[in-house]
Amino acid sequence: MAEPIRLIVGLGNPGAQYDKTRHNAGFWFVEELARRYSGQFLTEKRFSGEACRIQIGSESVWLLKPMTFMNRSGLATRQFADFYRIPVQQILVAHDELDLPVGDLRLKLAGGHGGHNGLRDLHAHLGADYWRLRLGIAHPGDRNKVVDYVLSPPTRDEEIAIRLAVDKAADQIALVLAGDLQKAMNELHRK
Template sequence: MNGIQLIVGLGNPGAQYEATRHNAGFWWVDQLARQHGASLKLDSKFHGLLGRARIQGQDCWLLEPNTFMNASGRAVAAVANFYRIPPQAILVVHDELDLPPGGIKLKKGGGHGGHNGLKDIAAALGTPDFWRLRLGIGHPGDRDAVVHFVLHTPSRDEMRSIEIAMDESLNALPQLIDGAFEAAMLKLHTKPKTVAKVEKS
């Protein structure tokens, strides 16, 4: 298999965090699980909620770490090591401050951009060379306001934009599972062109 074998959604456990921007990765994996009839169950051995979905005729593991964000790597490394999943077959879905609500970017490797979940996963795997699906949540405009911002609920308009982005990005799952990453990027990064209407005078 050359494609994605493990999809990790990032977030913080607990009801008080469910609707906050930092939990966008959880929202995405929850939606994927609903679409594919998968159920995630708490597995203490893997420090998180783990399930399996059948996509494109292949089994793919779904994981939501049950640790707080800055300790996400413990769960990811536990699953990856047990099932012998290499870093390049892991997709981490996370909130992204540097993209507006509704923005989507797929990339492999690179820095963590101050995201504590990515930072811990790279440390636990011993490499940053895993795939990331970045879900835009916007930026408060002030670095000092970031913690407050990510731990609060998006506005209704922001949430609608994020939901549309999640739907669009889930459409790229077949390519991701098949390892057709360039095709997945093309699908995700190409926005449909709007046709301008010419007003008749």
Template sequence: MIKLLVGLGNPGPEYEDTRHNAGWWWIDRVAQDLRANWHPERAYFGLTARTTVDGQPLWLLKPTTYMNRSGQSVAALARFFKIAPTEILVAHDELDLPPGDARLKRGGGHAGHNGLRDIHAQLGSADYWRLRLGIGHPGVKAEVANWVLRKPPAAERDAIERAIDRAARALPLLLAGDVARATAAIHTNQPPRPKPPRPAHPPTDGTDGR
């Protein structure tokens, strides 16, 4: 069972709306849904919130160490409360997915993401859950650093928010251990179906209109 939810991002108003903070956007939405209040915790190098779901304690964490030291915060809380890597879910921005896509996975590499890289190192394990929130790729590797630290245009932000909404709504399934249904709900990325056309007024000549 997941016992710790982590959203990755950078502290400070200059980073608040940048693509690199997609993990923070998700964890803030979850805290709102769970009515959990954030508190600064120096011992865990971040903002924490604690709640209970189905009688089980659940921690929420926003590291404030800056992205490349995220593992310092995650490992500090996980070790103190004896939370195993398999009981941790980390939400983060993902260059390899377009805005609007989200993917759930457990384990794997860090793919050059500095936050995940430090979590790997500090936990000594890659065997934790990841919620990958697509932010798209600039197309040129040299532009990645600038890309993640820029605000997405409104259409992209709306797409990311839709993915965040799906993932937040699927969280109860994941916490209940229903990984298959949670994964299906998160991975579905379909545009809203158009409303069907309204039927024409019935003919008045007594025919059926055919």
């Protein structure tokens, strides 16, 4: 058993123009958890983000959406974790992942940032030993097209696949909060 997760950070960009973009898949995940468990995000200026606390069974967990733009996500996460004394091993970061097909998802502990600017900033502020929920958005095929690709909305079929992955991950959240991350991985990685 791993340590239970006490903070789930969804990565994305603030502002209506980014709401429906692939890069905001992490926001979609924490927003789904808030919806399911009656959480209400409130602006927390001291944490450079929006946060809420939800109760799932006997466990409670903080949800955080950094409002610092993707490439400064580590600042908000560090501020929040420091204030509530949450160790890095008890943080789960949900983010879009170019290296997975659309709709695939993977749960893993630690690793590199893979060129993801949000993860790069998190590494700078926290190190690499946090959990990641990687939500597949696929790669556009040309690295010169990546920025435009992640900052544009997915097709209707892609959005459905990403939302289904978000739902699948949300269905396993009780295992994650209990620290049974291996069982959650087995469920999430099953086709």
